Amino acid sequence: MSGPRRAERFEPAEVEPRWTAAWEEAGVGHADPSSDRPPYTIAIPPPNVTGALHIGHALNNTIQDVLIRAHRMAGFETFWICGTDHAGIATQAVVEKALAAEGIRREDLGREEFVRRVWEWKEEYGGRIIDQLKRLGCTLDYARERFTMDDAYVAAVLEVFVALHAKGYISRDRYIVNWDPGLGSAISDLEVEDREVTDTLVRIAYPLADGSGEVVVATVRPETMLGDTAVAVNPGDERYRHLIGRTAILPLVGRELPILGDEHVDPEFGTGALKITPAHDPNDFEIARRHDLPAVGVIGEDGRMTPEAGKRYAALTPAEAADRVMADLREQGLVRGEEPYTHTVPFSHRSGARVEPLVSLQWFCDMSRLAAPAIAAVEEGRVRFHPAKWGDVYLAWMREIRPWCISRQLWWGHQLPVWYRGEETYVGREAPDGDGWERDPDVLDTWFSSALWPFATLGWPERTPELERFYPTQVLSTARDIIFLWVARMVMMGIEFTREEPFADVAIHAVVQAPDGRRMSKSLGTGIDPMDEIERHGADALRFGLLMMSSTQDVRFSRERIDQGRQLVTKLWNAVRLVVERGGRAGAGPVEPASLADRWIASRVADAVERGAGHLDRFELAQLADLVYHVVFDEYCDWYLELLKAGEASPEMAGAALEQLLALAHPLMPFVTEEGWSRLPGATGLMAVHTAPRTPGPRDEAAEAEMAAVQEAVTALRGYRSRRGLPPRAPLLMDPAPHLAVVALDWVEAAPEGEREGLVPTLLGDGRSIGVGPAREAVDPEVERARLADELAAAESELARAEAKLGNAAFVERAPAHLVDAEREKVERYGAERDSLAARLAALQ
């Protein structure tokens, strides 16, 4: 008594880790600078050292692994640079949070001890994402893992800072910056996001000094009036022109404010008179520079009112100060109106706090001269974006580039190579000689060090073998959200310090959103953990699904795509089992086709290989995934393997075609293809380094046309069988030789005389017969009548359509001849079919 036969199932959880280990052991990802193969390098966008793999990482790294694996198999010496980023703010925040759980503040520890704790944290938890990348199947060069705070990397960062300072690009300035009160640090323009907020727009009367009246200003930040140093009006504004040059008195403070004219003021807005607070508004800051006005800082870096705001307000929060100012103004009868006002307000991307613009002493990098060659690089095509439109976005930003505030008031990061002693300032990697020098406590913006990633990871400024051999890199793959933050800055720094563009192609991929269209984020609870998906269906399925989703636009996460990947994995696996069972082999070299089916599949595989290479060249990975799916599923499995089972194809060709398909699919689904390869007799070595030439064979148009006829016929017969309710077990055999299929169906006798022609016109076109056997089912005349009526209606509709087209003289005259001929052919064919169907229907009545 034997139970049902059990298929050997593909178990990703068992299979995948095994191959990850095998690839690592074989050094698949390890680059050899002395190799004579052409280099192909990608620098991974370094994930945050404390981070975990999210969907965006999974997609981005799948894309990179596809590119790397495909080029490795194509004979390149591939180097996928591996590493993590110290991610100053994010990492510091994570560690601070952990310390807070123990009731410790970083100030309690002091800087040195705190930084030591961060390093401890990094050693303990820093490798998690690297392990996750291995689980995803990524063949990075793990042995050369880099970190943006490695000694060599730090040296590169300091070298760059010193060099840029020497050229006069980096300097220290007192300037209005985006102050993040939550972080206690300045942040750059790119780390600020606008949010809509409804505030109250209040109108405040400022009395004129000569007692002749008042000027009314409008503001949403009444507490900033304490720092006003002028009132501005538009010089063309008739209402106020006479006030220019006169003086107003700042209420509550008593300061004299010059009234001046400036084109920036919009007469239409508010009252048309603008209070000028140079220390707390970027526009006011500019106006103040133009008119040489002093700045009075009333909000401090601690986020509270300063002594300069006056005793009554000092140490309050700005919100408290606003209330008190309003109360005091009301008391003095100086409030002239209040209305709700909705506008955009800057918030910190980092801490979420409302950004407080304030004047602060910071280090800035002038980007204008760095930008010029980086603009030319894209304009002249040495750096190409895919899709190309992102190049325009890059250029638009670069052409309007502004100074970059690079200093951060944090503890974790690259401390500035700047020393002070009294009034002296020294910039250099080592402290200068002499006593009393103190190092600037600030650190650099994380993106400053990230900007050096493609060459600092290769040992620059040393001329290492890796740098000589693998720089510049070929491709940079990322989502669009860091084009400015990172991509643009890498191009600038790469050109400045290596005289070469750091990469030639920038592949911009989709941003994966939550299934409901919201942003995927842990805090919103909309995140999807890729490791869960791997657990569910395996890394291959996840990789495939993500690639299918990665068309050029933003896309919602769809688990169905991962299911589709799982289907393909299963299909491929079972195809291997069947081919092995039928005696198929790998590595047999060119196989002589033994049948129409063989010729057909060889041609279809050649087509897929060729189109796949094109998709890869154009970074169209979603199309590549779709192509692989269809050639494997629809062509190889649905048709070719069915023909193999029917004895219409040869095991030799089945093995050869499978070898090519496994190689084609391997970069997308490395695990199942590697496992399948290992099961195929004759297969040697790892599929991951399978470099057998995959130049596409010749297409066989004749075989494709004949096979199309067979497919059409078989599909028609299956449809007929199903509509007639005949048993699906009824055999359906094909003999493709020499030119067409002869179909034998033992139920065909049930079809009325004459119907067979309409059923399989392709087959009977040159007189071949259908083999017949005993009828198994009686046909219900009612059902049959209805079916014939439907088919008659369809034929008539087709006929009418073709006749209408041919009735259009312009069509006959101007359309290509083959299309016109096709319509003429249809008129004949459907005319005959209509007549035949009508006759049969009449016979049934």
Next chain:
RNA sequence: GGGCGCUUAGCUCAGUUGGGAGAGCACCAGCUCGACAAGCUGGGGGUCACUGGUUCGAGCCCAGUAGCGCCCACCA
């Protein structure tokens, strides 16, 4: 205020140079057949957002409209 993108089946999305609209999931019907029930076969389902234009012919090209999304700019 400027720029970019999107709108195709119930859902998520493909759709090459303009020549009879596709996939996965979902749905209906039938199938445990010696690769595969994580499966197979057949089927139903679409005003390609809307309006106009170009063309013999438009999902595709052009103009406009509406809705949604993103980026940049940052009139207090």
